[in-house]
Amino acid sequence: MTSKPPPRPAAKSYDGEGIVVGFDAHRCLHAAECVRGLPTVFDVDRRPWVQPDNAPADEVAEVIHRCPSGALQYHRTDGMPDEVPDVPTHVSLHADGVLHVRGDLEVATPYGPRHETRVMLCGCGATANTPYCDHSGSCAGHG
Numbered sequence: 577m578t579s580k581p582p583p584r585p586a587a588k589s590y591d592g593e594g595i596v597v598g599f600d601a602h603r604c605l606h607a608a609e610c611v612r613g614l615p616t617v618f619d620v621d622r623r624p625w626v627q628p629d630n631a632p633a634d635e636v637a638e639v640i641h642r643c644p645s646g647a648l649q650y651h652r653t654d655g656m657p658d659e660v661p662d663v664p665t666h667v668s669l670h671a672d673g674v675l676h677v678r679g680d681l682e683v684a685t686p687y688g689p690r691h692e693t694r695v696m697l698c699g700c701g702a703t704a705n706t707p708y709c710d711h712s713g714s715c716a717g718h719g
Contacts, residue, residue: 587599587600587649588600588601590624590626590627590628591628592627592628592629592633592636593628593629593633593654594633594652594653594654594656595628595633595636595637595650595651595652595653595654596628596650596651596653597626597628597636597640597648597649597650598648598649598650598651599626599647599648600646600647600649601647602647602705602708602710603645603646603647603695603696603705603708603710604645604647604648605644605645605647605696605709605710605711607643607644607645609639609642609643609644610639610640610642610643610648613638613639613642614631614635614636614639616630616631617630617631617635617636617639618639633652633654633656634656636650637650637652637656637659640659641659641694643694644676644694644696645694645695645696645708645709646692646693646694646695646696649693659693660693661678661679661680661681661693662678662679662693663679663680664679665677665678665679665680665681666678666679669699672699672714673698673699673700673713673714674696674697674698674699674709675695675696675697675698675699675709676695676696677692677694677695677696677697678693678694679693680693681693681695683695683697683707684707685706685707685708686706695708696708696709697709698710698713700713700714701713702714
């Protein structure tokens with residue numbers, strides 16, 4: 577008898593005017609593109625730490641697109657398009673074993689396939705968040 581993994585908690589959502597920001601803490605590898613790129617919206621010392629109304633939706637979307645892990649995602653509610661995947665798809669293997677992938681992706685996970693535009697995949701096999709890297713293996717020195 578095969579057992580299924582327990583359902584994964586959903587990403588947290590932060591509603592703003594014209595944009596909804598999703599955050600999956602299990603995928604965040606602290607690249608800090610968000611806090612450096614738009615500190616008025618992304619401030620880890622504030623609760624809630626994401627306040628999408630503190631900047632125009634276009635700026636919020638542009639900074640989220642920089643998030644290499646895909647932990648931050650967005651949905652536009654103002655009629656503008658959601659994130660457009662990079663074309664062509666780009667894959668880079670970093671020295672620590674982390675695969676950075678951007679494009680129109682379907683990622684096989686224990687919870688079923690997921691449509692993605694940006695991911696950091698575990699190359700060492702020591703992740704607790706298969707197939708996403710969580711820096712628990714040899715890639716822990718990545719930063």
